[in-house]
Amino acid sequence: QKEVEQNSGPLSVPEGAIASLNCTYSDRVSQSFFWYRQYSGKSPELIMSIYSNGDKEDGRFTAQLNKASQYVSLLIRDSQPSDSATYLCAVNNAGNMLTFGGGTRLMVKP
Amino acid sequence: GAVVSQHPSRVICKSGTSVKIECRSLDFQATTMFWYRQFPKKSLMLMATSNEGSKATYEQGVEKDKFLINHASLTLSTLTVTSAHPEDSSFYICSASTVSGNTIYFGEGSWLTVV
Numbered sequence: 001q002k003e004v005e006q007n008s009g010p011l012s013v014p015e016g017a018i019a020s021l022n023c024t025y026s027d028r029v030s031q032s033f034f035w036y037r038q039y040s041g042k043s044p045e046l047i048m049s050i051y052s053n054g055d056k057e058d059g060r061f062t063a064q065l066n067k068a069s070q071y072v073s074l075l076i077r078d079s080q081p082s083d084s085a086t087y088l089c090a091v092n093n094a095g096n097m098l099t100f101g102g103g104t105r106l107m108v109k110p
Numbered sequence: 111g112a113v114v115s116q117h118p119s120r121v122i123c124k125s126g127t128s129v130k131i132e133c134r135s136l137d138f139q140a141t142t143m144f145w146y147r148q149f150p151k152k153s154l155m156l157m158a159t160s161n162e163g164s165k166a167t168y169e170q171g172v173e174k175d176k177f178l179i180n181h182a183s184l185t186l187s188t189l190t191v192t193s194a195h196p197e198d199s200s201f202y203i204c205s206a207s208t209v210s211g212n213t214i215y216f217g218e219g220s221w222l223t224v225v
Contacts (some may be wrong), residue, residue, distance in 0.1 A: 036216075043116075043218050044203070045216070046213070090214075097159060100154045
């Protein structure tokens with residue numbers, strides 16, 4: 001069974017701090033990795049995608065991928081209350097099918 | 111960027127009736143679309159994979175005769191919940207894959223309430 005694991009949280013950080021979200025996956029042949037943000041009652045919104053080992057930065061967001069250790073993480077710098085949401089890690093294994101983690105709920109406190 | 115539109119965003123139907131949800135890729139062709147269901151405070155659960163011009167592939171435990179999926183064109187897939195029951199009340203979300211398959215975009219989701 002292909003699995004994607006995330007800590008459900010909630011992860012609570014103060015405003016302005018760095019939020020670190022982690023995700024592990026079980027399928028070693030996974031090639032594409034995604035972070036989605038989902039506000040309550042809304043559809044997931046693509047935040048970052050990463051395909052190769054290392055870091056990928058986009059504004060306040062940095063995705064990190066380590067295929068040897070089978071983990072992918074998302075760092076949010078200068079966290080804002082508006083970043084409070086559930087963050088879903090997704091792995092694309094084959095046939096464009098995404099396997100989602102259970103999501104980590106992030107709370108940024110003013 | 112690519113946009114996936116889902117309609118209706120909210121629908122209330124009576125128990126025993128059927129309701130159709132549409133998913134459209136607005137500025138790209140989507141050979142594959144996916145339908146998910148999400149219960150409150152739970153993660154997304156894949157229901158089925160819809161390929162243009164062929165029958166949908168359903169995940170284990172999803173009744174294909176109850177959740178009818180049609181993917182008649184490269185920009186439109188529909189999910190019909192037949193003989194709806196209150197336990198079918200949920201948030202239904204579609205997603206579409208670009209032809210390259212590198213990125214998957216989600217529709218806005220449809221809240222279904224069966225009364």
